[in-house]
Amino acid sequence: MSKIIFITGASRGFGKIWAKALLQRGDKVAATARNTDSLNDLVAEFGDAVLPIQLDVTDRAASFAAVNKAKEHFGGIDVLINNAGFGLFGAIEETTEAQARQQMETNFFGLLWVTQAITPIMREQQSGHIIQVSSVLGLMTLPVLGLYNASKYAVNGLTETLATEVKGFGINVSLIEPNGFSTDWSGASAAQTEAIEAYAPVKQAFAEGATPDSWGKPEATTDAVLALIDSPNPPLHFLLGKVAYPMVAGVYAARQADFDAWKEVAEAAHGH
Template identity: 65%
Template sequence: MAKTIFITGASRGFGKIWAEAFLKRGDKVVATARDISTLNDLTKQYGDSILALQLDVNDRDADFAAIQQAKAHFGSIDVLINNAGYGLFGSVEETSEKEARDQMETNFFGLLWLTQAAIPVMREQGQGHIIQVSSVLGLVAAPILSIYNASKFAVEGLSETLAAEVKGFGIKVSIVEPNGFSTDWGSASAVHSVALPQYDEMKAKQQASFTADFFGKPEATTDAILKLIDSENPPLRLFLGKIGYQWVKQVYAGRAAEWDEWNDVSVAAHGH
């Protein structure tokens, strides 16, 4: 059954690939981008099946207006995919105030505003599916992506809470956690803080650690997203790629061991 899907960040990368996949199979798509001309090829090919909207997700009023425009145009919103975001590369020390605030505005607050806007629509429908594009870096942190890590950790916490809050309304929530993929996330779409030489060695080691097959093929994610959308009982969390799950398991095992080692101290801190 065809669905109406609202997806942000559709100008390139995952957003563009997924939007086209939805359209190809007959879904209705509301695709947003800061530069709406990047969607001209889709609007030309798919006509009335796509509503292309210019949107800066940082603008809360514009987010609410876009959701209402989508509902008025297609009559419903079955799926919201909060995909808009970018990577900020820089250590904690290197990151400026503006860079940090801009990163959180787009990756976290933009997602929050659209989620808030969509909930009443989906609650009135009695159904809906909110898909938050997070990252494996929302579960484990990597150096030199300090504020990006923080933004995705925030998305994880928000979305897990959201899932419990809206379950009774018939609204499902899924958090998608890709590992690295060969998009322009780390190149043309990225922002880099002014480098300090003290971190050069760490950055070089990190870059050298990327093997030939570390980055997945973005087109290969399409089937997973379609299965997620079509599932009657979708998972709260879904990894994309083969690297993330193994990495998270390893890191979480280390966390559990450390918690166990310090558990006597923790219990004593309870006081009784």
């Protein structure tokens, strides 16, 4: 049975690839982008099955209007894929207020607005699946991506809470947490801070830490994402790519070691 999907950030990268895969298998897709010209090829190939919507997710009113337009057009929404976002590269000290706010406005608040718009529709339907595209960097951090890390940690905290609040309404919630993939995220879609020379060694070490094999192929993700969408019992956390699991496992093991090492001191601080 075909599904109705609402996907943000569908102009390129994961959003474009997944939108096309969904349309190819017969689903209907409301695809949003800042510039809908980027969706013309999907419209030409799939016709009425795709509804292009111009949307800047940082505009809360526009996000609600876009979701309502999709609902009215298709009669409902089965799945939300909150994919819009970008990467901000640079040391925390280098980051301007405008850059920090824009990172959070897009990656966190934009996701929040679309989630708020779609939740009452799914609650009324007593069904739906909210999928937030986070990152492995919502579970661990890397240097030179401080504000991006923070935005994804915020997304994860919000989404874990959401899952507990809407479970009784028949709404599933999932976080897709990819490792690095060869999309425009680190290229044309990325933003850069103005460099402070003192951080050059940190940036060099970061750049040298990745090998060609570290970056996954975006087109290879489609089967996994379709399986997530089709699962009757989807996971809350869904790591994407072969690098993600060992990265996260190592970080969590180190955290547990810290917790254990300071357990007695922490317990004594309780006071009774």
